[in-house]
Amino acid sequence: MDRRTFSRLALTGLGIAVLPPSVTRAEPEDLTAAKGTGAAPLSSWAPPSARTPGVPDKPYARLLDRARAMLDTHAGAFALRDRIAIADFSMASRALRFHIVDLVSGQANSYLVAHGRGSDPEHSGWLRSFSNEPGSLATSDGAYKTGEIYHGVHGAAMRLIGLDSRNNNAESRAIVIHGADYVGENQIATWGKLGRSEGCFAVAPHMLPQVLGMLGPGRLLYADKV
Known part of the structure; x- marks a missing residue:
């Protein structure tokens, strides 16, 4: 022409x-290249044809069924069942292993989270064991109900109420969600792992407002490993 x-x-x-x-x-x-800031971008799951056979389509898939069961087990504790948090301590601390899942849309945001020093005494970066004992400085597993947001020694924080025999000392142990400087990509770049808490669910300080805002009081946080 x-x-x-x-x-x-x-x-x-x-x-x-x-x-x-x-x-x-x-x-x-x-859309696959996203700079890490302590949180993964909001995920939308690919159609079945795009998934690799035998590979879970969600990083928390193995714990999601357990978390849903906890919502039913403790049904009287939860008026809000739209979103839940899952802490997958099967993964190393350098991984995005704290997931806030929207049960309506199936979407999720994922974050870094520290575990307690009593759960990892050699500071390997892997949670070795859970404990509910006062003074253990360890992470406790099980179902928690998110409580009020307050300001304490760590700044803004959210109280957690342990609903199981495995974590029913959470309030007396002051186990909360809070921000900590030892959680973040700089820590991972330097040491290959996060620092450790005293049993609290510590997240990156700049991600804390988002975490607290998405959870709010009255929702399920389920911590476990497989």
């Missing part, structure tokens, strides 16, 4: 139709 003919067709909107597909088709954006 000569240039004069193409110009005439372009004015009528027909010129695009005769261009090669490689010119007219825009490539989709690469």
